[in-house]
Amino acid sequence: MTSTTAAPAVTTTRNRVGRALETAARGHRSIPVLVVLAIIWAVFYSQSAAYLSFQNITNLTLQIVTTAILALGVVFVLLVGEIDLSAAVLSGVCAAVAAGLVVNSGLPLAVGIAAALVTGMVVTFVEAQLIMFGVPSLIVTLGGMVILQGLILVVLPPEFTVSVAGTSFAKIASTAVPAGTSYALAAAGTIAYAAYRLFQHRERVSTGSLTSLAAVVVPSAIVAAVLFGGVFTLTRQRGFPMPLLILAAMLLVAWYATTQTRYGIHLYAVGGDREAAQRAGIPVRRMVLYSFLILGACAAVAGMVDASRQLGVSVTSGGGPLMLNAIAAAVVGGTSLFGGRGSIWSAILGALVIGSISNGVQLLGLSTEVQYFATGSVLIVAVAVDVVLTRGSLLPGRR
């Protein structure tokens, strides 16, 4: 890294409090979701202590992993002000391609994974072209969803199902990282994050920008708590589940790309005001295309992880409530349907909210309609909040 050798000579104390407040305010967009999550957990926990047992928390996180990965891709598309309804079925198609190559044709797992990723990205590439041609994304991906439902029948063998039990494909989900290694990873992650924050702190000191050590310590402590808490909780059973490690790695990359890079600024600019972004010289069409390609890749990963967990691919893969859950997760987590607002954390937080409801309902043996009522209500409330926030931010005479 281009290191700034200038040591922090004097840390101005007058800015310390301000910076600490600012840091707190940054995370503040996630606070409503966290409150909702806490309420849901408290309610179910009061009904059954088993709800917050290590075992159930592990189950819960594994139940939401497919939704969260897909929601992550959906967030990228929502951020540029588009939508995608076909990603869930696409995940099924990708899984069918991968499983077909690995299980039926006996090719190496890596080939299957690569083929799934290519399939996902080719499909979203075509969708993005149509959208840029001027067809609304809602229609393109609605049509795409139906077409892909046909395509999965073509890709699957005549019996319409591929079992992956006992193959290398099943190992994606069944692999568990030993507790020792997991703690080492958590420690490495914490140290790397703290070092990055410290590096940024020294950069800022070198140019005399506002900064304080609180901007290093507070976020690092939060990251440490989440990582070690997560590893502690999720390794109670047999080690850290591989699907969660995949999700964590994807979130890490997505966090860096969206918050630390030029790409991230352009992504939000395109979602915030396309015309303004265009006039600032940002390649708007390319940014929209990137978002769809990312969604394609996420769909492929989600599909493979899901197939590996379910030990097979069938015509119903990627069907059911997966698509709506993924979109709902992104929105409940705080990503705006109108583009430009939200963060990648909304994927995991929203998926946790939705997953926590259905897990609790199942655990308590409540009837399914309770789950539908609760999930639907949370979604509507979340979008209502989003509408209020968005309208409050619209200036007169614009758009």
Place this chain on the structure above:
Amino acid sequence: MTPLLQLTKVSKHFGGVRALHEVDLSVDAGEVVALVGDNGAGKSTLVKIVSGVESPDTGEIRVRGEAARLESPRAAAEAGIRTVFQDLSLCDNLDAVQNLFLGQERYGPVWSGRRVRRHVMEEQAQRVLESLSVKLRALNTPVVALSGGQRQGIAIGRALISDPAVVLLDEPTAALGVSQRGEVLDLIQRLREQGRGVLVISHDMKDVRQVADRVVVLRLGAKVAEFRRGGYTPADLVSAMTGAHEPTDGEGGDL
């Protein structure tokens, strides 16, 4: 001396609407040219053409004497032309620093994923905003929460951050109070002293008289008059703009 920016017979139609008709215009280095005209006269259209947002139907644009194809905002920026649009073109969801540097971020090497050098941008942002007397409480709140004057300041700062040769300002004082209006007019003078070419659109005849070396009058998309500093009265401008009667001391008073 070859003009910094020269437009020859530029025309633009929107469907049946004639927005610009064979407009000639030039801006020299160290010169402030004011573009005036009634609502819908085509001023913003001309700005959009020069800034690469719209492309002309016919006509030629030369930058420093060389024919230029300003096909995109990026191409115009690369030719050294920067614009403050009438609607400011800020991204409401981004903060002041991100808006100031939008499309011209300072970033690290490719291996770092073009990591944004936020500290460098913040420092420079602070200096630019200070030079424009724009006071912000925090650089990292979305600009949607800012006042009209602060937003205007950010939009102007964005145009200046890349050290452009030609600056286009579409109604730069429209949203400003008295003191900030003075700041912007001072700024325009400073841009002239720095040897830049400035094209400014304004409805305020007082501002125009104060800063403009030359005034170009558009009416219904056509250039109807051109005046030099001191060679006109406010009444001349108004009559040229409204077509009330033929301008007497204009240079290009053909209708």
